[in-house]
Each structure stands twice: as C-alpha cells, then as structure tokens.
Amino acid sequence: MDQLAISDYGFLSDCRSGALVGRDGSIDWWCPDRFDSPSVFGRVLDPEAGHFRLAPTAAGLPGHRVERAYVADTLVLRTVHHTPEGSVAVTDALAAEFGARGHQLGMNSPAVLLRVVEGLAGRVRMSLDFRPRPEYGLLTPYLHGQPDGGVLAAAGPVVLVLHTDGVPPHVDRDRVRQEFEVSAGQVVGFDVAYGQAYGTVPARLEPVAALAETVQAWQAYRESHHYDGRYREQVRHSATVLTGLTYARSGAVAAALTTSLPERIGGDHNYDYRYSWLRDFAMTLRALWVAACPSEASRLFAWAARSIGRVGPDPVPVLFGLEGERDVSEHECAHLRGYGGSLPVRVGNDAWRQRQLDVPGEVLSAVWQLRDHLGEALDTELREMVLGLAEQVAATWHLPDRGIWETRDTDRHYLTSKVLCWVALDRAVRLAPRLGGRADARRWARIRDEIRTTVLRDGWHERTGAYGGAFGSPELDASVLLLPLVGFLPATDPRMRATIEAVESGLGAGEGLVRRWDTDPAGFLPCSFWLVECLVLAGEQGRAEALFERLLGHANDIGLFSEQIDPRTGAQVGNTPQALSHIGLVSAAWRLTDPTTD
Template identity: 75%
Template sequence: MEQQQPPISDYGFLSDSRSGALVGKDGSVDWWCPDRFDGSSVFARLLDPGAGHFQLAPVGVGGQGYRVERAYLPDTLVLRTVHHTPHGSVAVVDALAAEVGARAHELGKNSPAVLIRVVQGLSGRVRMALDFAPRPEYGLLTPYLHEQPDGGVLAGAGPIVLMLRAGGLHLRAGTDRVTHEFEVSAGQVIGIDVAFGEAYGDAPARVDPLATLAETTQAWQAFRETHGYSGRYPDLVKHSSTVLTGLTYARSGAVAAALTSSLPEQIGGDRNYDYRYSWLRDFSLTMRALWVAACPDETSRLFAWATRSIGRFGDEPVPVLFGLEGERDISEHHCSHLLGYRGSRPVRVGNDAWRQRQLDVPGEVMSAVWRLRDYLGATFEGELCEMVLGLTEQVASTWRLPDRGIWETRGEERHYVSSKVACWLAMDRAVGLADRLGDRADPRRWAKIRDEIRDTVLREGWNERIGAFTGAFGSPELDASVLALPVTHFLPATDPRMRSTIAMVERELGTEGGLLRRWTTDPAGFLLCSFWLVECLVMTGEQQRAEALFERVAGYSNDVGLFSEQIDLSSGMQLGNTPQALSHIGLINAAWRITRPDSY
C-alpha cells in the first residue's frame, strides 16, 4: 500500500558534519542518525510512518489560511521556516549544533550531537504543537520516557538516550511519546533541544539552545568566509559547496554520497539503495568540485582518507565505496519491518556494491592524484607511492575484464565503455606521474597499455550503425555515461564521433524539460548526466545553449536549493536519495566549465 509521505522536495537539510537531519515543511524532523551519517536512526518516518519523528509546528498545520516560507540563514545550513496562520506568524529555526567556539575548518570535528529548534513569535498569538516520538534503530525500539526535574524528558532504549528540553515548558511523558501544546506571542522566543547520548557512555550534552544556535550560525559563516569562488553562478555554486561540506564527515574528511538510505529511483520500485557511504568513483568529480569552490583543506583531507582506506593491495579489486572511517565490509541487509518511502521496498542498510568489480575506480583516484600532484611533492613516497603503483598495476592486469559499470548494475558483468575509458585515464595519469614514483615506475609499458586501451575503445565502443559510442562493447543501447569521454579528455568534444554521440544522446535520452536519462528505459532524469551534457555543449562551442540548459536543470532544486538524485519525468518530483552529492557536484563543475571552457 502506498504511503503518502511528503514529497522528497519538502525536506530541508541540517548538518553538523557528523550527522544530518531532514525537516519537512510541516515542521517534522523525519530523519536523523545522530551518531554519524551512516549510523542508526532515531527518527525515520521518511521510510515508515511509525519509525519516529519530532514535529514542531502550529496546531492545524496545513489547514485553510496556512502557508509556509523558508530559507537558510546566509552561508549556513541553519534553516528558518516561517509558518503563517490565520492567528499570526511564527518562525522555527532548526540546526544541528556545532561545538562551542568552532570556527572554519573545526566545524564538525567535535560536534555535540544536539538538534536545536528555536521558536520565534513574529505576529499575533499562535498555538504550537510539539510531538516527540523517537524510535531508535530504524523503528525497532520504542524507548522508555522519564520526566526530569527540570521539565525535560529522557528517552532511553537499547544503546542510546535522547534528552528533550523545551525552555521553560514543563513536558509530560506519555506512554510512547511526548506531546505538548503551548502559545507563542509576537517577540517571544523559546529554545528547544534534543541531545543524543550513549546508554553506556557519554551522557547527552547540555546546551543553551539560543546561544548554541548563534554559535552554530557563526561557525558556518566563518567556514564559508574561508572559501572563495570567482566564476559564473556564484550563489548556486557557493550553496552547493555548503551542501557538500554538510555531507562531509569531518572526523575523516570522507564525503557521503547522500544523507539518506532507500529513497527510490521510482515510486514502488526496488532500486532503493543506501547512499550514506563514500564512493571512490565520485572521488575525482568531488575533488574537482571542491577545488573549483576553493576548498583546498577539504580536498587534502579527502585525499588522505582515500589513501588510508584503500590500504595495501591484494588480488581483490579496490572497492568502489567505503564506510566514512574507511570500513570496507558494509554488507547489505533489508529492514523488512519498514514499509519504505510511499511503499517502495526493500529498505536497505549497507550496500553490497562494495563487493562488485568496477574497473573505473582506479582511474577516478588517479585523476584526483593528478589534480593534486603539485601539492603532493616532486617525489611520492610511502603509502602514496604504494597506492599509485598498486592502482596502476591493477589496471594493467585487469582492464580487459568485464565489470558492473558506473551505474552498479546487479546483473551480468559487461565491457562498459565508461569503465574502459577510466582505465585509459588511470594509465595516462600514471605515465604523467612516473617521474615521481621512483625506480619501479615503468612509463614505457604503461604508455603502451594506455594506447591499447584507447584503440580498443575507439574500435569496440563505436557503433557505426547507431553513429555513436554506446554503453557497452557490441551494444546498440545508448548510455549517458559516454559523455564522460570529452569531460575526461579521452576525445575532444569537437571530434566528429563525439559530436555525433553528444547529438544522439541528447536526442534519444533528452526530455522536453531539459533533463537527460541514463538510458532509454530509465524512467527519470538523472541530474548529474544533465550537468555533464552542459559541459559537453560548452566544449563543442555551444555556450548559449549550455547556459540555457544549465539554468533549466538548476531550476529542479527545491525551494531551499537542494537536489536529490533524479527527477520524475511526468510529475517533476524529486526521486532518489537526498541531498545527493553528485547532483551538487555536477552543478559546480558545469558552472565552472561555463566560466572556463578550457578547464581541465
């Protein structure tokens, strides 16, 4: 049965660079995994109506005469929602708390795991309703609730505790939730917070919600002040870079692919995956986006995390993704007790794509090494040298094998064109880095393999009958991933074969709304591919068309500038996990390509 949860675009994103939360236009926090992004949830109504939430909104929210407007405070992920009712207006300012005194690159390293909600009366007199119903471990646990002498309520179940405090309000514990109504007049301010703690470890932090909100706002703004961007569409780029910072796990530097798990690519479908991990495939794209947005510290930390996570090489392929602290085994299981977003099942925790052979991974990492080469020294030593040599030799010995491709299909392995191009990229970068790698470098052999890969792609990937490079060797099926050929400089966009491919992909996979599907049977527009098309148009000299397409695709963000993974072609609604790092990365890179068409 389809569950009528709010549209994905209704949610705003909060982050403390340790974890993240989603809060809807109706004032309900429907997703929060407070310990870390890929940890267990305490609120998961996003995936099942009974899996926990914390709603704070006017009584009768959504009724006649009611409307909402919201925006982030400038240069932050602090969200201000204004509820206009027939009786007056009230604002709720939501944030995940930064550590007191945190500034710039300290943001998130020691966050206290506290959700702040500050109610501000703006006009009239508004009756508010609080509904606090935590359900830890994805809804498996219903906590015991204990009233506290200071008027708060302690919720405890399994390994976690949550402390709810609400200014001067005296809260009463129900059987399985806390409900409370109160009135707010113009000028009145009430600070509410929910602090996370461990049942057998650290107790929940105690904070002053108003002071902590001010500290958190200043921490975000100080962070943004250290980053500059001088290209086109600066507001969009700066906001997307803030979202990427919000998806960065500050303790390690890893960037989570998205905040959520199991939001579907198609309502009622089963392609519902857990994206709360860090993909090496996204590595070079992420590095480029952070570099464009002038975030050098983040690029260095992300690179250090990848080097450590990959470790020493064995016979197994390098995994495409890791946990946020470099965990390799993130085996997948189904949460069969959850109904899924609007009935889309299964709900997954973990992602078995870590087991797949995906030949593009070394190329993505090597591309990132190349981008940072001048900052990594004239001679590579130790772990860095071992990683580069190991990746290069792994590509040299495996590039002829089939794999699962960048879309991580769970069917048979094939010879995907984009994977082979990434193998070429790895060998090309290895040749360019050879003088930094010592006596074991073999640039002559590597160059020969690189050229063999290129010849193979040009011969086997080109389909003369279609007049385009297709998704896999010998296949007649188009795939938007081949737009990576000019983006990686495998072939110039102006090459006749590439011009023909770009035109064919745009004609057959494009939509009236300007979006691009990944393949002909894909039911939704994939935002990253749409931004790739923008880059390709720039590189073919079609600057005005590229700008028009960029602005159309950028318009698919929600009211607070967030992108999920895909857009439904019939309704225009957002689909897939959110906020999606790759969509924001695609925007940043496309904006820079428009600014600097010759950028590498």
Template identity: 75%
Template sequence: MEQQPPISDYGFLSDSRSGALVSKDGSIDWWCPHRFDGSSVFARLLDPKAGHFQLAPIGVGGPGYRVERAYQPDTLVLRTVHHTPHGSVAVTDALAAEQGARAHELGKNSPAVLIRVVEGLSGRVRMALDFAPRPEYGLLTPYLHEQPDGGVLAGAGPIVLMLRAGGLRLRAGTDRVTHEFEVSAGQVIGMDVAFGEAYGAPPARVDPLAALAETTRAWQAFRETHTYSGRYRDLVTHSSTVLTGLTYARSGAVAAALTSSLPEQIGGDRNYDYRYSWLRDFSLTMRALWVAACPDETSRLFAWVTRSIGRIGAEPVPVLFGLEGERDVSEHHCDHLRGYHDSKPVRVGNDAWRQRQLDVPGEVMAAVWRLRDYLGATFEDELREMVLGLAEQVAATWRLPDRGIWETRDDERHYVWSKVSCWLALDRAVGLADRLGDRADPRRWAAIRDEIREVVLREGWNDRIGAFTGAFGSPELDASVLALPVARFLPATDPRMRSTIAVLERDLGTDEGLLRRWSTDPAAFPLCSFWLVECLVMTGEMQRAEALFERVVGYANDVGLFSEQIDLSTGVQLGNTPQALSHIGLINAAWRITKPDSF
C-alpha cells in the first residue's frame, strides 16, 4: 500500500482564501480551493486514493537524488530544487494572488489558481506529471475532457478544474492525466490548475509566469507594510506570514490550521477538523499580530468576532465559528477515507462548537483590553453590547464546570485556567467600565472577580504536589496553568508559580524543553513550550528562556513550519499543519524575550 509522507515533509501554499500542501516529492496532496474549510479536490494526505497532483523528476527519491527547498523571501511562494544524476530542476509553487493585489488587498479576490513553474537548472531532466483530482474528499472521480489549447478540463459534481501545462499537449486518461516531458537547462514551463464552479463563473485563465511574479510581489508588498524590530526577526516575520496565510481575507478570520484529521498520535482517534476559527485563539492571535505590527489584520479580525458572536443571551458563547461566522459546524465522519497512516476517524466539522468552555469570554475580553486605545474612548454599539454581554455571562456562569481549554470530550470539570479566564474577563470589564455606558456594573464585577481569585488560589493549588493542577481537586498536572502569569493573574515570581513551573518542567517536560499538555498526552505541544519560555523570562531566567526558545524552534520543518504537536521520542511533527497556535506561541515568546515587561 502506498506510503504517506511525514507531516513535516509538507510545505504550505496560501492565497488567503484557501491553502494547499506540497510534499518534498512534488505532490500537492491537499487543496480545498473554494475556501479553507471547503471540500477538497486533492486529499491524498488522508487517503492515497483521494486525489493529488504530482510534478517531479522521474525516479524521485532514488539513488543520487536529493531535494532542497525554501520560500521566496517574505512570501508563501515555495521553490523546490530537485537534484538528480542527470541534472537539476526547480519547481516553484504558489496559489495565485489577484492581479494587482498589494498590501491588505491580498487574498480578498483570489482567482483560486494553483501555479506550478518548472525551470531547468542544469543537464536534462525527465519529468513526470500525474494529475488525479478527486473532489468531495475523494467521493467523486471527474470526467476529463481534452481542450483545443492542449489543456484538460476535469468536472464532477459542483466543481471544475482546468489544467494547462504551457506548450505541452496533455492527454486525458480514464481517471487521470499523466505526461512525461524533458526539461533542459534554461528552459521554463509554466503550468496552472484553475478552480471553477460547475454552475458559476468558469475557471480563471492566467499566464503562470506572470501570475507567479505578481503573486511574489503581492506577498512582498504585504510584508513591507509590517515591521518588527525585536529579537529573532526572521522567525517572527515568517511566523506572521504563516498566520497571514491562514487568514481568510474576506472576513479576517484566522483558521486554527489548514488541515483536518491529522492525528495527535499515529493510529489514534484524536483527529479533529481545525479549519475553523476559535475564539480562544483570538486573543493570542491579536497579541501576535500586534507584536508583528499588523494593525489592519487585528482590526479586521476584531470586526469578525463582534459580528460572529452577535447578541449574547443565556447560551454559552460558541467556542468556534466557520470562517464567515457560521455557528453550526456539526461534525461527521468520512468513513470512506482510511486516514493519515490509518488514523481514523476522518472528521469534517467540529462538534466542539456545542461545548461550554468558560475561558472563551476571557480570551475575547483580553483582546478588547489590548486594543482599548485603538477602539476609542466610547465603544460603538455592537462592541459595547458584546463586552457587557460577556461580562454578565461570566458573572452568572463562572461557578459551572466546563470542558476546558483542551476541549475534552469526557466529563465537565472545574478547570483552573477556565476559572482564571473568568477572573480575566471581569478584571478587564472593570477596567473598561468607563467606555460601556450606564449599564456597566464595575463594583459588582469587581466583587465577583475577587471571589473567583480566592476560589482559584484555594481550590486550584495542590499542596501535596506543590503546583496548580489542571482542575479543582485533581492531582493531574496541566500545562495551561503556565498562562496564569501571562494573564497577570499571579506573578511568575510568586513562590507558588515558581514551584508550579518547576513541577511542570520535571513531570511534563523533556530534556530538550518539549512540554506535554498533561501526563498522558502522547506528544509535546509547542505552544506550551513557548508559554514556558515566557514564564522563564518573567522569573528573570533570561538565559534559560533563550536557550529553550532556540531548542524548540529547531523542531520546525525545513521551511519553518510547525504542526500541532511533536513526537517525544522521534521529534517528528504530528497533528494538523501548519498550526496557528504554534506560530502564535513563537511570536509571543520572541517578543517576551525582547521586552520582558510587555503585554
């Protein structure tokens, strides 16, 4: 049976509408062209039969073959150089930007075109093209129609794809297009795959070489409008580019990851769809974008949140939304897909939207607090109603159990971080009261805030273990409590936090500084390691913090991408990729090292 590449083998392409993954051996194994959380046309990532578009030298991976790749500076345009015994060839891949797009226009009207440009560098290299689209997560096999210009039109269900390959005349097979051709030094061949709707506008037609140049300029112009002057500039700039690539430009929402159902543990069942936007990630994302000097992105993201939440009633604020603010993203299983390395089920949708997670209002309020000066001395109606509604909901519900930051699918508990987030929500509401009008009740909010603090300090601390644990009355450690100093609930220098940090390092960490979320977590979670970096800075251990940061960033793949988790024994990446939280953690930790008293 066909072997699937390691998760870290994939590079990320984006047009800020959709994203694609391309492997080291030149195969596009994931693309949902309509939008990030839309249906796929290539999904070999989750099943060898679910569609791909491979373009690589014949004999890829054989004797004398090696590959090197890198993004063009300040872009998500990926250049892969294949070195073979017969010569070298470069393939440059991108998702096309709209003609003339610059700066903050990037992605708003993307044409949904995948560009692949082949360039001969030396010798003569025999190349092979294998185009096998399988729409609807592999449920559909399209009809293939040869076109007068040498291209092939693929159509099935609601979509069409047009493949063109420069001057090459392609022949349609029964269910795929295969073609071999030779590339000599100096020869350039541009290819593109354009997406269209069966009953809508036809696929866009572009000149691949011109579109590639235009896309490169668009990304670079975008990055020129964002300046970061702190430590680890290249890492921060690249991670902010990845976050931009995960941003759905039409609304400003940031997808938690590009993919669905990549496993936290090979063969396991914790395989979730992360192509939506989590309110929990919102505050962290805002913080990271602010650090990376992206104020326009923060304002767009903020507008998306207020619109998506809508009027707040008795029901819990939803945990996540679709990228245009859809609330119901109910989950179903794709039983026809075998999953990445047989890790099932494969899920589309995420039922975490139904959960009660009490930390969510606090995350949103923290973002409002961070942008309070930017938002004005008097809040507009929708923002004011959201802040008042969040404060009142927290005041009414903080004593309830919930599912916690890690979205457990077992019993609800009284999670420490959830309670601290309730404290955070009311603390920030008190500070914002003068902008909220006559219905603000800062005295009552402050009283409840102080009660929450007393309860957390009493019930969250485990004297026998010498640490704050994950939930009241539980001996189970949880790395989420490292966020307590970040939220300014308790100084990192407090003896209880110092002890907690030491216990978490000892019991959840590795010698390399990787940190699990809890003791039975099968892999490390990069965000937790970056939280630890911040805590070490705040305790004055700058040298240790820098060393830890530099070890953790070393686990990124060869093009600087982080997935959701890292295998403790092998160091390979696991889970959905690229993962926004991992890159957010990197940005915020770098800024903490730069300015220890920031935030």
C-alpha cells in the first residue's frame, strides 16, 4: 500500500484507548483494551497488521476530494468525501459510556468503534474492508457469522464483533469485504465491539444513537471548562487532545497514542510513547490548569503518588504503565516492517530504568502550581511523595544522569537536570507549611542555593557564550530554554539572553522550529513553543507572536501535532498525537496572554 503521511491521520479517543483514522477512510491503529495494549489494527506499522477501511470506491481517483473536521469540542471526526457521483460523510468515534457526562467521560468506556455513513448528495458507491489482526498483526482471526447478522472475529485473547446496519457482510476467509450504495439523506451505521475471548460476547450499540451520545459526552465535558485567554480555539482543542490521551480510570496521561513512528523516516530512533512519563504528566497538569481544567488535580496526583510508592534511595522511575506498572521492559516486534521501513518497531520502553534527575522537579512544580486545589494540608500519600522526592533530590542532585532527552549512551551532568533539582527543592521549601513536622525547609534551602551556585559556575561555557547542555560541554541543548520558564533565571539576564539567542541561531531549523541539539534530524515542537515563552519573558512580544503563528501552521488540517517537523519537507514525524507538543501550545498561548504567570 501507499504509506499515508503521519499528518493524514486523525485521532479518536474514548479516554481508555485511541485510534488513528486516515484521510483515506482506513482505521490503521487501534489498541482497544487500553492505550498500551496490543493493537488489533496496526497497518500504520505494517500493511499486513490489520485495518478497517470505509470509503467511496472512487477514493483516490480523479475527482475525489476530502474535507474533515472534528465536531466542535470533541474527538468525533467527520470526514466528507466528494466524488463525481456525489458526496458522503463518514463520522468516526470511539463510543462513550451511555449517560457519561462531565468528568465521568472515559471512566467505563465500552471499547466500541462507531462509524456512521451519511449520504449528502447524489448516489455514492462505498467499499468496506474489515481485516483485524490482533497482537500487532501476529494473529489471523477466524470469522464467524452471527444470528443477528454480525461477524465475530476471534483470535487468541481477543474477540471483535462487527455489525453492519442494513449492509449484509460478505466474509472472505480472513476479512469482511462489501460494497454498497448510499443516497442523499440515507444513514448507515457500523460498529466494532471489543471483548475478551473467554468472557461474554460484547453487546451491540446502536451506532447512530451511540454517536450522538458520544458527542454530547465530549461537549458536556468541555462546557465545564472556561479559558478566556488568547488563541482560545487552539487552546481548547489542545486541551481536548490532552484529555483524549488521558487514561480516565487512573488519570495517567499517555505521552502519545502510538509506538515507533520514527523521528526520521528510515531511522532507528523509534520508541514506544504509550506510557505515562512523570515529566509529561506534570506538564499536562499545568497545561490543564491554564485551560481551566484543574478540578481533577487531587485524583491525578493520587495516581502519581501511588505509582511512585514510598520514595527510597533508588531513582524514581521516569515512566509507568497506565495503571502504575513499573516494569515496561522493551522488546522488538521483528515481524513488523515499520512505518516507512523504519526499524526496529519497539513495544515497551527501557527508559523506565534510567536516572533522570529532572523528574522530581517537574512533579513538585506541578504540586506548587495546583496547590490551591489540593487543600491547606496535603493528604497522606501526596505529602509523603513530596517529602520523599525532596529528600531524594537533596541526596542525589550531584550525580550524573541521562537527562531530559533520555540518551541511551552515558550519564552526564546535564544542566537542565540540575536546574530541575533546584526547582524541586525551591518548591518543597514553599510547600513546607503544608508538609508537617518532617519538612526540613532550612536544609532544603541551603542545598537549593548550592545547586544554583554550581549551575551558574559550571553550566556557562565561555567559548560559546551560552549555557551548555551539560557541565563543561560547548554543545547547545534546547532544554536550557526551560531556565526562565521555571524561574531559575530571568530571560533578561545577560547570560540567559545570550543563551536564548545562541539556541535560536544555532539550533533553529527554519519556520520557527528548534532542534534539541545540532544533530537532531527535525525540529522539536515542544522546544519551539518554549522559545515563544522565552521571547515573551525577554520583552519581545511581537517576535514571540509571529513565531507562535508560524508554529500553529505546522498542525495538520484538524489541529493535531506529532512530536517533530522535518525542516526539509515540513512533514510531521514521530509519534502522534504528541502530548508535549500540545502542552507547549497551551503554555505558550497563556504566556502570550499573561507574561507574568509563573
């Protein structure tokens, strides 16, 4: 098959899992049990790994044109196909639980994929191709006709039940194929329900009614949040994407929907981002605070505290499974060909074993920012987490680590890691009145000041005239843009201002994009949004606005950002949709609205 561009995919979510649906009408990624479970449709990683296509038979031929948009304030996607014979809309969603409203969204999602076809004009011939391949394409299911006209696909631990409303399914060995016609005003619904092989067969949802219910559930959730700053529509949409990446049962935030979409086509930096990084989790909380969605802070912090457990001398894990699992060991799926031939395809992520000293600072910064929603006295588990993280930082800040970019070579004294250690103790000192008698604010303050002195002395590189990525290193690293954003140095400080200019000129990739380091193959969107914030704080509001506008242009046609942008082609690369990219947008928009925010 011709490989779709990463930007050609739309994102569906039920806050349990998510799916990718292409402009060509094919669902090419769905892990129905939860975000980090095995896929049943995996064509984005291999043409033989399963898909569910529903589109006009004329799709891709001359005269075929596609328009698509999300139903307002939802992750329900409506794709309109215009053909020489007429026009038809296909509306796709992952079903919400019936009656779910507000913050109940996703708590008990039924794991049902909904597809509703609506004739708009003329008479359009449609094609259906349902080809599930569970376990990342390892399993080919048996297909069984059901008394109610549905088709049951069974393989290994998975069953899927396809229902086709008024369209008799044609089973062709290991797939269902069918063609049918839709006239103007006609509506035809399809649904695919997921279940476990040795449980009860999943009950059917009526697609049209379930779709309407899902739209209402999403809109009711968004109506409870009010953001009045600049770039309102983009912020609300990014907040919706972040909600869609949240595993509602626990509150964990998946860093992205996908695994192994490459940083560079044909490259081997292909990692599984379907887990919850504490760094991303903390940044997401702050972004949702900006987007006026702070009401779930206590529950989300409870997930973090329970996942971390009692903090001891060992490094706090960088990431967890969505229900707090620690061991997410990495392995390669040798049978998959990879997106654009990019190998290996990885499941799991061995970064969980790394020491990354910035993580406690991210978490404690989020606790401080959301303190007004957590009560004057923190609950026991949260208090123990804050105390434990502060003590661990006090004991380990001087050690080398793998840094914010999770390098897989050697430990170094990364500057941003040290700065986030400073943040951890600075916020712990401020939180001390809420932490009880074991808070050692005086000692934390002394170590905090020692860290600051060390960073200012050892982080500056005279030859380059900038703060380097690691102590003693002349190599630029865009993560140093965080220094003004966390309050370590003002952006107007002469050395910090020189560093911002050095990063912008030395790591700039055109069109406002910033690479993480000089060998990075693509512009990294979170860093690019950090530069917007730094320019605002440096008093360059006009230049910051112009940069922000250019970055908005890198979203796809439905407002989604992947991880990176190839500066040569402008193509999106990396896993998608990427939480950090949307977090960066929200934070930069708010900084443009209120430069005084902390």
